[in-house]
């Protein structure tokens with residue numbers, strides 16, 4: 001299988017994402033029309049039936065998430081997570097740059113499902129040009145009447161990785177320091193300004209117009225049965241063809257590297273691939289014959305995460321790369337909880353010691369213990385996932401550690 005299957009990106013570079021009329025000419029906003037003609041429960045059931053699961057990392061069923069939102073007198077909000085802070089990930093930027101109107105339509109469909117009239121897009125602070133483009137796209141959609149009474153505002157982050165975590169993101173929109181909240185309550189019950197709030201990823205929202213126009217069964221029939229649809233991937237590192245792709249979710253990881261990616265750059269040998277961004281596991285050659293869908297990745301101890309795929313050739317020093325990653329997590333830890341604040345600091349300290357050739361087996365044992373504590377005790381996914389690159393490389397590339405310890 002070498003072909004892409006483009007759904008969200010079908011009209012990439014063929015329409016102007018800022019112009020609602022361009023999008024309407026290729027069938028845009030028909031899904032929203034259909035959603036608005038449906039009863040709210042039937043709409044949520046249709047999204048549930050499609051099997052659409054979150055594309056931001058946790059893979060939660062989108063329709064199910066919406067069904068938890070209580071409909072009372074209070075306001076409800078639709079929030080799009082466009083923080084995209086994971087190094088190596090830029091798929092949400094591509095979706096906005098190529099098909100921003102599908103994101104806006106998807107948010108309005110969610111608005112129809114939970115009876116909300118206000119949406120917010122929380123955009124990564126490093127993307128000011130996309131913010132400008134999105135504001136123009138929103139104005140065009142409003143002027144054309146396509147969004148009806150649903151309003152969307154864009155808010156910018158300030159460069160903190162933790163603000164991609166949904167409750168830290170909500171704190172940040174509210175104007176507070178970006179730190180995760182304790183859950184429960186989940187945002188669906190008490191989110192933005194303590195009101196019921198749905199937070200979904202850009203790609204999750206962008207799938208919705210196509211589900212509504214082509215039907216839940218059509219979507220459920222694409223790719224992997226338990227994680228259906230397509231996935232936008234970004235391929236980086238030592239491959240010939242480092243760019244973005246949209247593939248069905250039953251696509252094989254080996255084909256991502258060798259067919260889409262054109263293989264390892266300069267004819268060198270493959271060493272590892274890290275899937276899901278900085279917090280993803282390192283996958284060795286023997287696990288390349290795995291589908292990229294959420295569950296298949298979990299089954300090999302990895303995670304699809306944001307869909308970033310980073311390829312490393314034979315010359316890469318795994319311990320050095322993991323040391324750099326541990327510095328990233330130390331820097332990005334918000335400090336709210338002890339296991340992450342202290343744990344990421346200690347991980348970085350031990351990794352640097354190993355990398356410098358000054359560590360002993362005792363340090364590796366401590367690192368493994370620390371990893372267990374962080375995974376079980378950190379407040380949010382940042383601290384829980386920070387040791388994953390360490391664990392996976394100790395498992396699959398232990399010999400690289402052994403070479404460096406005293």
Ligand SMILES: Cc1cc2nc3c(=O)[nH]c(=O)nc-3n(C[C@H](O)[C@H](O)[C@H](O)COP(=O)(O)O)c2cc1C
Nearest residue numbers: 054055056081084085164165166200201204381382
């Ligand atoms: C440290 C951290 C960073 C995250 N960054 C992002 C992000 O940049 N974009 C995103 O959509 N989800 C991110 N998430 C996941 C969100 O908390 C949340 O699960 C997601 O926005 C839900 O949307 P979905 O169900 O459509 O995937 C992050 C989680 C953690 C713990």
